[in-house]
Every structure is written in structure tokens, then in C-alpha cells.
Amino acid sequence: MREAVLEAARFLAAGxxxxxxxxxxxxxxxxxxxxxxxxFERQVGMPPGKFLAAQRFQLAKRLLLESDEKVVDVCNAVGFCAAGTFTTRFTAAVGIGPQQFRMLxxxxxxxxxxxVHVPGPIAGGGVVTGRAWLSPAAVMALDGAPAVYVGLFPRQAAQGVPVSGALLDERQEFTLAGAPPGSYRLMACALPARGSPRDQLVPPVQVVGVHPEPVWIRPRPAAPQRRTVRLDLAPPWTPPVLVALPPLASAEAQERRRSR
Incomplete structure (x- = not known):
């Protein structure tokens, strides 16, 4: 069944x-x-329909950066009929609207x-600390200069804005604070630090890591929880990382986001 799922993922990505x-x-x-x-959901982590939508949004990100097509034309090119629906769902998945994404x-x-470490919305909320580790293959694919982003996400997909997130320095240590009570997935993505802004927004290779167990934040947080997340080159059937990570670590981008 595993091979059938992988072939289904390849079929969806190609279509x-x-x-x-x-x-x-x-x-x-x-x-x-x-x-x-x-x-498919057990193997890939999301239903086939959501996987297909993720592939379409990733293609839309590329088209927005590589062409001058209007948003409505990009919408139609990736299989959506209504521009309003496309914009709403793109914004929810990527964390920023199509027009704003194009200007990034x-x-x-x-x-x-x-x-930077961006805390969550709850002062005194849950805290998760730890370290990110990259495989030698991942470091090589990123030309020896990985920019590692780590975040707590409410679902098993790196979509939307994380509850708490960080762009790590060379020590690859993180502290994710201010998390409200609930269950989260600790996810990480590494981008080419020396790459162009376009390569960081739609990277040529996908290097990701997900902690195997959910992170539970209790109503009365105890001592910080420590976790390790390991990153490696993602198999071709892995859902793409849709959230636009670089602007989350750009002070000017965050200032513009708050002023909207």
C-alpha cells in the first residue's frame, strides 16, 4: 500500500x-x-484533497514570483475558478496574500x-526549548549555509503563521515561548541562507524536520519542555512548506504586517 500512496502523491503533484x-x-x-x-492520510499526514491544494499553492507561489500574470490568471492556472476563494485560501496557507507575497x-x-525568536500570544504561556540538527546531505544541499526556522503549528502541516517561531543562529538552539494550552507539532525548515530572496521563498530543495510526537501545552505550564528536531532532505511526496518563513524574521516585514 505504501507504494500505491507514493504513486498517488506523485500523480497528484504532476496534475x-x-x-x-x-x-x-x-x-x-x-x-x-x-x-x-x-x-494516504496515514502515510502523508493530510488527505489527498489537501495535498493537491498544497501543491497548487506552491505552484502559485512560484508563478507569482516568476511571472507578471495577474492574480486571477495565476488562480486559473493552478486550478481554481474563483479568485476570491483562491486569495482567501492562499493567505491562510502562506500567511500573506498573493499581492503581498509577490512584493516580498x-x-x-x-x-x-x-x-529572532517570536513568542506566542500568551504571556507566561508554555515554553519549548531545544536544538535543531541537520543531516550532512541537507547541509550540502543548502551550500553549507542553512537558515533554520522552527515553529509550533496547531496542525500537522507547515501552513499559516506558527503560534511561536524562530529563525535560529549558528548554534541552532531555540526557545519557543508564550504558547496557549493545546496540542502542537514542532516543525522545522531550512532554507539557503546565501540564496536569493526568491530561492528562500520557493526553495529549489526542501529540507524539513518534524518532531515525531505532538507537544502538549497544559493550562498551567510546568518547566520548559525540551525537544530535538532533525532535518533532512524531504522525499518528493512530502507536502510542501507553504508558510512564507523569511518575512517572519524580517523586522520591516513584521512592521508592515502589524500596520495593515
Missing amino acids: ATTELRLGDVADHVGYSPFHLARA PKLLGDHPPRP
Whole structure:
């Protein structure tokens, strides 16, 4: 079943610009839609429909940066019919609207990301500390200069803005504070620190890490929890990291975000 799921993921990624239904994918791999959907979510971490949407938003990010197409044309090119729906869902997944995303390369060129720890909304909330480790293959793929982002996300996908996040310095140590009570996934992504702003917004390779267990923040937080997250080159079927990470570590980008 694993091979069928991986082939389904490849099929969905290749068909991001076409109209696909679960039945089409199930027919392609020779399984029933019900069994494929269950196995796909268990293996990939999200349902097939959300995986397809993630592939479409990743393609939309690339088109927004590499072309002068209007947002409505990008919307249609990645399989959406309504520009309003596309904009709303893109903003929820990426953390910034399509028009604003398109302007990020210039903003980041003038105000590059710097190591920072951004706390969550609860003063005295939960705290998670730890360290990020990168595989030698991951470091090599990033030309020996990884920019490591770590965050607490409410779901098993790096989409939207993390509850608490950080761009790490060379020590790769993190402190994520101010988290409200709840269950979170500790996720990390490494981008090419010496790459262009465009390469940092839509990286040519995906280096990611997810702590295997959820992080539980209790209503009355105890001592800081310590976790280690290990990053490696992501397999081709891994859902893309949609959240725009570099502006979260750019003081000017954050100032503009607060002023909107």
C-alpha cells in the first residue's frame, strides 16, 4: 500500500493544474477511494484533497514570483475558478496574500531575515526549548549555509503563521515561548541562507524536520519542555512548506504586517 500512496502523491503533484477527483487518483493506483484516502492520510499526514491544494499553492507561489500574470490568471492556472476563494485560501496557507507575497523579494532584499525568536500570544504561556540538527546531505544541499526556522503549528502541516517561531543562529538552539494550552507539532525548515530572496521563498530543495510526537501545552505550564528536531532532505511526496518563513524574521516585514 505504501507504494500505491507514493504513486498517488506523485500523480497528484504532476496534475496540480488539472481537475482531479479522488476517484481519478484511486483508479490510477488501483485501489478503492476509501482505502486510498485512509492510507494516504496515514502515510502523508493530510488527505489527498489537501495535498493537491498544497501543491497548487506552491505552484502559485512560484508563478507569482516568476511571472507578471495577474492574480486571477495565476488562480486559473493552478486550478481554481474563483479568485476570491483562491486569495482567501492562499493567505491562510502562506500567511500573506498573493499581492503581498509577490512584493516580498524586494522587501527581503532591502531588509533580510535576521535570527529572532517570536513568542506566542500568551504571556507566561508554555515554553519549548531545544536544538535543531541537520543531516550532512541537507547541509550540502543548502551550500553549507542553512537558515533554520522552527515553529509550533496547531496542525500537522507547515501552513499559516506558527503560534511561536524562530529563525535560529549558528548554534541552532531555540526557545519557543508564550504558547496557549493545546496540542502542537514542532516543525522545522531550512532554507539557503546565501540564496536569493526568491530561492528562500520557493526553495529549489526542501529540507524539513518534524518532531515525531505532538507537544502538549497544559493550562498551567510546568518547566520548559525540551525537544530535538532533525532535518533532512524531504522525499518528493512530502507536502510542501507553504508558510512564507523569511518575512517572519524580517523586522520591516513584521512592521508592515502589524500596520495593515
